Amino acid sequence: MNRNRREGVTDSWTRADGTRSARWGRGKRWLVRWVDEGQEYSRSFDKKSEAGAYLSSLTTARNTGRFVHDRAGRITIGDLWDQLASQSGHLSPKTLASRETAYRVHVAPRWVAVQVGDVKVTAVRSWVTQMANDGVGVPTIERAVGVLRGICELAVDDKRVAANPVVNVKLPRREHADRNYLSVEQVDRLAEAVSFRPEVVRFLAFTGLRWGEMAALRVRDFDMLRRRIDISRSVTEVRGALVWGTPKTHERRSVPFPAALAGDLSRLMVGKSRDDLVFSSDDNGVLRNTNWRPRVWNRALAAVQADDPEFPTVSPHDLRHTAASLAISAGANVLALQRMLGHAKASMTLDTYSDLFDGDLDHVAGALDAKIAASRETTAGPLRDGGVNSMNA
Structure with missing residues (x-):
């Protein structure tokens, strides 16, 4: 063992010759000493077996690069959050604002002054339970825990703690409400009731774009x-200000639109230059969902529901789900739908719309039956028509 890395167990109550030391009978007897990068460290134990076990785990951790000294974990969650926030420039403004709110409202009151080395799994579980008992919604709890998990992961990366105490904490289960998927006829009825930019309804329902993506076109x-x-690109409203950026997954994509939208789009483009917004406000600025929804959408929905009380209560974002439903019913596969919606992974598309794909299983089974029957009919025909006679000839 070189000078910069050595460890061992010593008896602090006795000298090397077996005589009692000045510390005889005082404090913990067994001392684990180690040197790391020229700095000596130690920890005391009552029993030799405890010291030996600690030394064994210490040696293994050092040999595998997982050793973390207790002093490294003395930085607070608040200080680590400042570091994490300064490294989050790659996130969208909306995501940043959401995380900052989660930290300020839910994480900081409980953890801001706690040293990261003192964050225990049991304490995190109690915190999650308390939020649930206080009526905090599951999505909000997920965001808050995600922020704390990210802070602790930064500590792991910096070798301040050996493991992330938040990784295996179970969260309350979401109660997924049934989604409302509109039919084409319902989409048209809702669009007819919209007083300003009715094209928005049909466009979102037939393309699946996010509002910010549409508004930036x-x-x-x-x-x-x-x-x-x-x-x-995409435009997002964050705390009243418009922020321009890339789409949610930061990837450019090409999305098809049906011929049924060509008329709407052509009318919207009349008299506009190549750089003008297509779905603009009445002053040719950005069409804000925060204005359009309460002033236009909500009134149109109320009017339709007054005539048809069974008409589902939907939001503009639900039109994205409607687009997914219509695409799947038209035969779109998972990968095509993923590209259309701009999901980062096909697994996300499956998780989000598993109910729609499950409903398509009967169609798949029916198509397979038809394929099998057609194949058997083709191969059995020659045998029935003369296969036996041919063999006897």
Whole structure:
């Protein structure tokens, strides 16, 4: 063992010759000493077996690069949050604002002054339980725990703690409400009731774009001949301010639109330059969901429901789900739907719309039956028509 790395167990009550030391009978007897990078450290134990066990785990941790000294974990969660926040420039403004709110409202009151080395799994579980008992919604709890998990993961990366105490903490289960998928007829009825920009309803329901992606579209982003939309940016309202950025997954994508939208889009583009917004406000600015929904959408929905009390209560974002439903019923597979919606992974698409794909299983089984029957009919025909006679000839 070199000078910079050595460890061992010593008896602090006796000298090397077996005589009693000045510390005889005082404090803990067994001392584990180790040197790391020229600095000596120690920890005392009452029993030799405890000291030996600690030394064994210490040696293993050091040899595998997992050793973390207790002093490294003395930084507070608040200080680590400041570091994490300074490294989050790659996130969208909306995501940043959401995380900052979760930290300020739920994480900081409990953890801001706690040293990361003192964060225990049991304490995190109690915190989660308390939030649930206080009526905090499951999505909010998920965000708060996600923030604390990210802070502790930063501590792991910096070798301040050996493991993340938040990783295996179970969260309350979400109660998934049934989604309302509109039919084409319902989409048209709702659009007819909209007093300003009725094209928005049909466009979102037939393309599946997010509001921010739609609001950022310029005339130049449309290929009317190929019926394609180039999704390369998004605009989000964060605390009243408009923030421009990339789509949610930070990836550019091309989305098709049906010919049924060509008329709407052409009318919206009349008199506009290539860089003008297509779905603009009445002053040709950004169409804000925070304005359009209460002033236009809610009134249109109320009018439709007054005529038809069974008409589902939906939000503009639900039109994205409607687009997924219509695409699946039209035969779109998972990968095509993933690209259309801009999901990072196909697994996310499956998780989100598993109910729709489950409902399509009967169709798959029916199609398989038809394929099997057709194949058997083709191969059995020659045998029935003369296969035996041919063999006897």
